[in-house]
Amino acid sequence: MSIPNYIHRLERGCKLNEKTVIINLKNISVSFDEQQILKNINLHIRDGEFVTLLGPSGCGKTTTLRIIAGFLEPDSGEVIFDGKTINGVPAYKRQVNTIFQRYALFPHLNVYENIAFGLKNKKVPKDEISKTVTEMLGLVNLKGFEKRNIDSLSGGQQQRVAIARALAVRPRVLLLDEPLGALDLKLRKDMQFELKNIQQRLGITFIYVTHDQEEALSMSDTIVVMNSGEIQQIGSPTDIYNEPVNAFVADFIGESNILDGIMRDDYYVEFEGMRFKCVDTGFGKNEPVDVVIRPEDVDIVPSDRGMLKGEVTSVSFKGVHYEIIVDINGFKWMIQTTEKSEVGDIIGISIKPEEIQIMKKSEYSGLYGDYSSFSDEFDGLSNPDTDKAENENSPQEE
C-alpha cells in the first residue's frame, strides 16, 4: 500500500524548512477578572516540532493554546505565525486546528460528515472530500466507520475521529488540549505512540498540552514547563530531566531530593555539612544554592564507606526497584535501588559528581524535595494544587 499523496507532499514540505520558526509568541500577557493568567510569555516554536506545554492545572498552558488557536485575544503581546502578526485574525482564518479535550465532535453528523466538515467549508469538490476522508480514516485505523453515529463510538474511537477531522483540513500546526485525558491508562499509552507516529509521518507541528510529565517526556521534542502563568524552563526532555533550572521543575518532572547547599568554589558544593565534588561552575563563591539529586542516582554502600549515612525508615516495592526513605541528619531522602534493605538498617550512600545538579535559589526553594512526610497519601494532600500529585496517586495510574 502506498502512502497517500498528500502525506508525501507534507513530508517534503517539512524537510525543506525544518528549522524555520512557525509560531512566535512575544510578551504575551492575559488576565481574567484582575487575575493574571499569563505573565509576559515568550516562546518560539519551530516547524515540524513536537512541543509540549507541561504544568499543573491553572498554570496557563491551555490559555496559551487558545491564544494560538484564535479563541482568545491576549491583553498585550504579539502572536506571529509564519512571519506575520495574526493578532485579531479570527480562528476560522488561521492555519491551525485544535483537538479538544472532550473532542467536540458534532453529534448531529456521522463519522464521515464530521471528518468532511472542514473540507466542505473550503468548497473542496465532492470526490476529493471522499478521497481525503477515506485517507484520514485509514490514517487513524477506522476504515469502515464512515456511516457510524458519533454516540455509538467508544472514547478511543471518538478521539481518533477528532484527530482525523482536524488533520483532514491539512493544518500547518495541530493544537492538542489534553487529548488523552479521558482515556484509560492502557489506551492512553497506545494513543501516545500513535500520535507521535502520525506527527512524524506527516511532519506537522504539534503543540500538546498536558499535566502528565511521563507523557511529556516520552513524546516531545521540546518541553515547555509552566507554572502560575510563567514559563519555568524550555528544553529537550533529557535537558529538563537532567538539568532542571529550579526546585519547581525538579519536583514536577520525576522525583527529586532537593537540599540546601553552598557553592564553595567551582566544582565544589557543600551540603549536609560535607563537601562534594560536582561538575558545575559559574556560581559566586559561597553562593547559597539548591542541590538536586535524583533518587535513582544515589548508590547504597556499607555504612562505614558512605559519604553520608542514615537509617532506613520505609521500604516499598515498586516492581522494577525498591523505593526506600532514608533519614540522614533529619532530612529524608528518597532512594530508588534494586537492592533490598530493611527498615532500621543503617546504610551509607555515595553520589558521583556528575549526578549532582546545582540550581540557583528561586522562589520555589524550600518548597519541594523533602520526603519527611512521605507517603502516597500525604504527597497528594500536601500538594493539593498540583495535578501531578493527584494524578500520580490515583489508583488507575499506579
Place this chain on the structure above:
Amino acid sequence: MKTTSFAKKILNAPYIVWSLIFIIAPLIMVIYYAFTDRSGAFTFNNVIALKNYGETFGRSILYAVIATLICLIISYPLAYIIARSGANKRGTLMMLIMLPMWMNFLIRTYSWLTLLANKGVINTILGAIGLGPFHMINTPGAVILGMVYNFLPYMVLPIYSIMSKLDFSLTEAASDLGCNGFQVLRRVIFPLSVPGIISGITMVFVPSVSTFYISQKLGGGKYLLIGDSIEMQFQSAYNYNLGASLSLVLMVMIIACMLVMNKFADDEGAAII
C-alpha cells in the same frame, strides 16, 4: 410477579382515572354531540353545515401560520442572546420574558386595545411628533400582533432550553474548522436546535389556531376565527352540536399538523444542513 404487577396497577390507577375523567370522557362527549341533533338522534347535518366555515378555517390557519413565523423570527435570536449571556443577566432576561405570563390573558389583550385605538396611546404619542394618526385597531395586523404578543414566551422557552444546553466547544470546533459566524449558525447551532424550534412551533401554532377573544377585541369582530365560531355556538347560539363538530375538525387539524411536525423533526433534524 403477581404482587408487583398488582402494585403497578394500583400505582397506575390515579392516572387512568384522571385521563378517563378529563381526557376520554370529554372527547366522547364532543364526538357524541358532533353527530347528533338537539333531540339526540344521529345525524350528519352538523358535518354538512361545516361547509359554511371554510373561510373561517382558512383565516385561522393563515393568521396562526403568520403569527408562528413572526414568533420564530423574534424568538430565535432572542433565545440565542439569552443563552449566551452571563448567569446574572440570563436570569433577568428570562424574568422579563416570563413577566407578562403572570398577568391575566384577557387583561393583556385588553391593554393592547387602549394602545392601538384610533385615539389611543400610540397615536397620541405619534401625533405629538406630527405623525399619524394610523388606523391600527380592528385590522388583521392587530389580531396577529395579539397572537404574537400572547404566545411569544412559548416559542422562546423551548428554544432557549436547547440553546443553553448546547456545548460551547462545538461552536469553537466549527470556527476552528473554517466556519465564519454565519456558517457556525447554519451548520452547527441551527441543526442542533431543531428540536427546540419544532416544539416552539407546536406550542405557538396550536393555541394561535384555536384562540378566541383576541380577534373579537383587537379585530373588532370583523375577522372571526374558528375559536370564536366555536365559542359563539356554545355561548350565544346554544347549538352545542355544531360547536362540537367544529371542535372535532379543529382537533383533527391540529393532530395532523403535529404528526407532520414530528415527522419533520425525525427526518430533517440531521439532514436539514
